[in-house]
Amino acid sequence: MNDLDLLRGAWDEPAPPARAAREAARAALLDRAAASKETIVPPTTVPPATETPAAAARRTRRVRLPKAGVRLAAVGVLAAAIAAGVTVVQGSGGTDEHGRPRSAVPGVPAGPVANASEALERAARAAESRPFTPPRPDQWIFTEFRGRKGSTPNGPLSRDPGKIRVTRHWQRADGKKAALIEKGRLEILGTMPTTPPSDYPSLAAMPTEPGALLAWAYRGLGGLGETAEGRYSTTYTMLGAVLRDNVLPPKVEAALYRAIKRIPGVRLERGVDAAGRPALALGRLTEGWLSEQLLIDPKTYTYLGERSVAVKDHTSRGDDGSLTYRKGDLGILSVRLKAAVVDKPGQTAP
Amino acid sequence: MREPEAFAALFDRYYTAIHGYAARRLGHGLADDVAAETFLVAFDRRGSYDTGRPDARPWLYGIASNLIARHRRAEVRQYRALARTGADDVAEGHADRVAGRLDAQAARGPLAEALGDIADGDRDVLLLVAWEQFAVQEAAEALGIPPGTARSRLHRARRRIRAALGETDPTTLGEDLDR
Numbered sequence: 001m002n003d004l005d006l007l008r009g010a011w012d013e014p015a016p017p018a019r020a021a022r023e024a025a026r027a028a029l030l031d032r033a034a035a036s037k038e039t040i041v042p043p044t045t046v047p048p049a050t051e052t053p054a055a056a057a058r059r060t061r062r063v064r065l066p067k068a069g070v071r072l073a074a075v076g077v078l079a080a081a082i083a084a085g086v087t088v089v090q091g092s093g094g095t096d097e098h099g100r101p102r103s104a105v106p107g108v109p110a111g112p113v114a115n116a117s118e119a120l121e122r123a124a125r126a127a128e129s130r131p132f133t134p135p136r137p138d139q140w141i142f143t144e145f146r147g148r149k150g151s152t153p154n155g156p157l158s159r160d161p162g163k164i165r166v167t168r169h170w171q172r173a174d175g176k177k178a179a180l181i182e183k184g185r186l187e188i189l190g191t192m193p194t195t196p197p198s199d200y201p202s203l204a205a206m207p208t209e210p211g212a213l214l215a216w217a218y219r220g221l222g223g224l225g226e227t228a229e230g231r232y233s234t235t236y237t238m239l240g241a242v243l244r245d246n247v248l249p250p251k252v253e254a255a256l257y258r259a260i261k262r263i264p265g266v267r268l269e270r271g272v273d274a275a276g277r278p279a280l281a282l283g284r285l286t287e288g289w290l291s292e293q294l295l296i297d298p299k300t301y302t303y304l305g306e307r308s309v310a311v312k313d314h315t316s317r318g319d320d321g322s323l324t325y326r327k328g329d330l331g332i333l334s335v336r337l338k339a340a341v342v343d344k345p346g347q348t349a350p
Numbered sequence: 351m352r353e354p355e356a357f358a359a360l361f362d363r364y365y366t367a368i369h370g371y372a373a374r375r376l377g378h379g380l381a382d383d384v385a386a387e388t389f390l391v392a393f394d395r396r397g398s399y400d401t402g403r404p405d406a407r408p409w410l411y412g413i414a415s416n417l418i419a420r421h422r423r424a425e426v427r428q429y430r431a432l433a434r435t436g437a438d439d440v441a442e443g444h445a446d447r448v449a450g451r452l453d454a455q456a457a458r459g460p461l462a463e464a465l466g467d468i469a470d471g472d473r474d475v476l477l478l479v480a481w482e483q484f485a486v487q488e489a490a491e492a493l494g495i496p497p498g499t500a501r502s503r504l505h506r507a508r509r510r511i512r513a514a515l516g517e518t519d520p521t522t523l524g525e526d527l528d529r
Contacts, residue, residue, distance in 0.1 A: 003511045007480040010458040014370035015378070017385065021369075025386035026361055032393050033357050109386045 020129070027121050028109050035115040108301060116268040119280050119296060120261040124254035126301035132250050135173035135200060135341040141247045142342045144168045145305070147334040156310070156329035166337070169245075170345040175199020179345035186346045195220050196238050198245055206242075208251040210258035213239075217259065232263050236284050239263075240294050243303050247339050260294070269293060279304050289314040290331065305335035357396075360406055361389050368414050371482055375418050375425050384421075388414045408492035411482065415474050415493060422470060429466035433459050457515060464514035468507050475500050476507035 108126055113119040135141060146166050150157040170179040171191070175198070178189045196217070197203055207213040217235045239256050242248070248256070260266060260282070269283040269291065279295040286292050289312050295304040308331040315324045325331070340350050368388050372381035391413050392399075392406075399409060418425065465473060474493055478484040484492065490500035 003508055003515060004480045006457055006515065007461055007476075007511060008483075010461050011374055011481070014373040014381075016366060017369040017373075017382070018378075021382040021386070022365060025365065025382070025389065026358070028386055029357055029361055029389045029393060032390055110383055111387070 031117040116266045120257045123301045124257040127253035137174040140170045144338040173200045208255045213255045213259040308332045384417045412492035429462040433463035460514040472503040472507040475503040
């Protein structure tokens with residue numbers, strides 16, 4: 001036995017890599033490879049329209065509009081001010097002693113993401129790695145948002161940071177009651193079926209395979225899904241709304257991020273700051289002028305909020321006059337502060 | 351190289367080995383990062399990969415070595431800790447030991463101390479040869495250095511290792527030093 005053999009024998013055979021680490025590394029590689037081709041992979045399955053016109057019409061009425069209360073006539077009239085000169089803060093779990101980034105989430109690679117696909121895959125993996133206890137039917141799902149308010153309905157947001165409001169919402173986990181604060185008082189309301197669903201039982205039953213989830217979403221679009229662009233745009237908004245408004249089982253949340261990954265035209269946008277916090281923004285251009293963005297926390301890859309920004313000047317004309325956006329105007333800025341399961345409506349922490 | 355299929359195949363073939371190499375030098379936590387990044391870097395540099403090479407292994411180990419070098423202080427600190435305790439809290443070991451391995455493991459303390467002292471470039475060559483069983487020529491290719499340089503680095507590192515093992519007889523030095 002020579003010195004090299006001794007050196008080899010003195011260290012145990014290394015334990016095999018953890019499965020999660022291996023899968024994360026493999027997915028990161030394939031994402032980078034796929035993105036480098038700069039081709040957009042269309043969704044594999046676009047289901048045929050099997051609904052009757054009546055059913056489709058019913059669904060259309062139930063299509064949930066973006067939270068800012070935009071009417072259908074003004075779809076896309078939602079936009080924002082890119083804070084000038086904001087730098088990207090793309091980090092992770094801090095840095096190690098050499099100043100190299102360290103991952104904050106087990107199984108998620110450290111370091112900056114290169115593209116939308118990588119960012120969404122990390123969000124999916126982070127979702128899968130979070131502990132989760134499903135809510136009991138008598139518990140409530142609580143969400144809290146902070147957003148800016150504009151002076152014109154559907155118009156650009158005010159640049160006045162004083163006009164920030166915090167909204168809180170509760171929805172019982174059986175989906176039958178909702179609650180909000182109205183004039184300082186807690187109001188309990190009934191609920192209606194929505195598209196996409198907003199009740200926990202329906203959400204927990206959504207497909208967890210990304211292709212199947214996308215197919216499921218396309219089936220629910222009614223008249224908005226008649227063109228390819230209509231399907232992509234509406235589905236992007238719809239899946240974003242499901243992420244925004246709910247506390248979801250990890251597999252469902254991960255599938256949502258992976259389904260969004262397959263929607264053509266979603267890009268990683270840089271230089272974004274949401275309400276003072278750094279964010280990764282996944283943007284999709286609507287109607288050629290508005291970038292609709294899903295915001296993800298750059299450290300933990302959890303859902304952070306949404307935002308829309310006009311990328312050029314735009315005037316839209318509706319029945320009630322016209323609305324003008326300047327390049328850089330914000331249409332939506334909503335940051336989710338809390339999403340938790342609580343025992344009673346009005347309660348803001350578990 | 352046809353991508354991304356070729357890269358998936360490369361990953362499947364070498365990920366465990368690269369991870370193990372990084373884990374022995376840096377521990378499991380950093381090995382996750384290094385192994386993952388090795389393949390991303392490889393992909394980004396695929397344009398400069400010489401497709402005439404029969405084997406991507408030296409190329410991948412070269413990238414991994416460069417990434418490991420960024421964690422030099424962590425690596426050395428780990429050898430020092432191992433030298434003090436003799437315990438391997440890094441790569442959780444397997445219990446089954448064969449006869450010769452008991453001797454080898456007893457030598458780990460002094461070996462770890464030596465590894466902590468060896469110059470970084472020398473250690474890169476030594477560990478590729480000892481742990482990954484690279485030929486000197488392959489190690490040179492991996493690290494992008496001339497074969498003669500690799501040979502002299504290995505020679506220097508082995509002197510230090512042999513000294514640590516208490517080998518003082520100069521006649522045994524060099525018998526298989528140029529492997």
